Amino acid sequence: MTEREAMTEPRRTGGPPQDGLVGSDPIETVTAESPTRSAEIRPDTADGRGVVGSALPQSMAGVDELPPVSGAGSPSLGTPSGRVRRGDRIFYLLATGAGVLTIALIALVAAFLVVKGFPAIRDDKQNFLFSRGWSVNGADLRFGVVDLLYTTVAISVLAMLLAVPVAIGIALFITHYAPARLARPVGYVIDLLAAIPSIIYGVWGIIVLAPVLEPVQRFFYVFDVIPLVADKGYARGTVFNGGIVLAIMILPIVTAVSRDVFERTPRANIEAAWALGSTRWEMIRLAVLPHGRPGVISGAMLGLGRALGETIAITLILSTVPAGKPFSWSIFNGGETFASKIANASAEFGDPRQTGAYIAAGLVLFVLTFAVNAAARIVVNRRKEFV
Numbered sequence: 001m002t003e004r005e006a007m008t009e010p011r012r013t014g015g016p017p018q019d020g021l022v023g024s025d026p027i028e029t030v031t032a033e034s035p036t037r038s039a040e041i042r043p044d045t046a047d048g049r050g051v052v053g054s055a056l057p058q059s060m061a062g063v064d065e066l067p068p069v070s071g072a073g074s075p076s077l078g079t080p081s082g083r084v085r086r087g088d089r090i091f092y093l094l095a096t097g098a099g100v101l102t103i104a105l106i107a108l109v110a111a112f113l114v115v116k117g118f119p120a121i122r123d124d125k126q127n128f129l130f131s132r133g134w135s136v137n138g139a140d141l142r143f144g145v146v147d148l149l150y151t152t153v154a155i156s157v158l159a160m161l162l163a164v165p166v167a168i169g170i171a172l173f174i175t176h177y178a179p180a181r182l183a184r185p186v187g188y189v190i191d192l193l194a195a196i197p198s199i200i201y202g203v204w205g206i207i208v209l210a211p212v213l214e215p216v217q218r219f220f221y222v223f224d225v226i227p228l229v230a231d232k233g234y235a236r237g238t239v240f241n242g243g244i245v246l247a248i249m250i251l252p253i254v255t256a257v258s259r260d261v262f263e264r265t266p267r268a269n270i271e272a273a274w275a276l277g278s279t280r281w282e283m284i285r286l287a288v289l290p291h292g293r294p295g296v297i298s299g300a301m302l303g304l305g306r307a308l309g310e311t312i313a314i315t316l317i318l319s320t321v322p323a324g325k326p327f328s329w330s331i332f333n334g335g336e337t338f339a340s341k342i343a344n345a346s347a348e349f350g351d352p353r354q355t356g357a358y359i360a361a362g363l364v365l366f367v368l369t370f371a372v373n374a375a376a377r378i379v380v381n382r383r384k385e386f387v
Helices: 003-008 086-123 146-177 180-195 198-223 239-263 267-275 280-309 312-317 338-344 352-384
Strands: none
Touching (some): 086 352, 146 180, 146 239, 146 280, 146 352, 180 239, 198 239, 198 312, 239 280, 239 312, 267 280, 280 352, 312 338, 338 352
């Protein structure tokens, strides 16, 4: 017997029987590579199938001789590696086509606005972006969009200032304060506000809401040193009236998005805040609001896009300012937005040159909406890094 065979020969050790080896002494195998015990087997098993606690590979323990499990590793089950199912391929093509179609439609709308509106901008005898006049009757075009731009932005910002805090409060109430039997009906009622047509909002705003808001408007007259509330020429049909109606119209959008993101706050974050002894408000401030901030911003930007492009309701509510009246910063003044200006003059689109002026105004609104959405996307993407 060589020296190596002597070192690897099993040698019986004394002592009591070990667990799992009833009625027999354990056998300790000592090798030159590993002087410790690597396996304990019954002395009457020569093929290694009685291995207990073995550190040997399964193929050395005889496991590879066992019958295979039905379906385990079978190439007939599932999708073979490197192949794509027909349903996955079809869905991929449909999803890609929908995305490409959306981008193509936006590009076509932008191209239409540029092609049809640029000739009118080129023939404009005034500064298109910074002049206030609007005279497009005849061959001499003199028009500018600064009044339309201010009224559109002012009424939309006012609506956002009123709607976003209320929407966040409603979403927090539904998700973290109200019991289930109350939260669900409140959510349904808020969602139903989005189903009301714009013309109904417009009629309600000018006939019902505007008279109710007159005392509120008169109260702010005492602060007439502030340019935003200085004008007293209009009791109804003001930017103030239109902003409140727009706030009600965009409230369901912001509330729905905020509610969804608040409900998806990780439970671990909430439980961690509770474990630190936080009150309910502290838990919301530390766990819910930081996680939902990108979603709230996205919902607010969706609402702002709706406010910028709203047409029928604002057309019915806003009072038209006579030509030549001095410019006013006041929200208690009348005016026209881009959308309401185009809607009011839609019956006069007979002359291509005259129509081109309104299309040019629509181009400015398109660029404004696109810029707002792009800025919101940048803000959301930056916020995600800190959530």
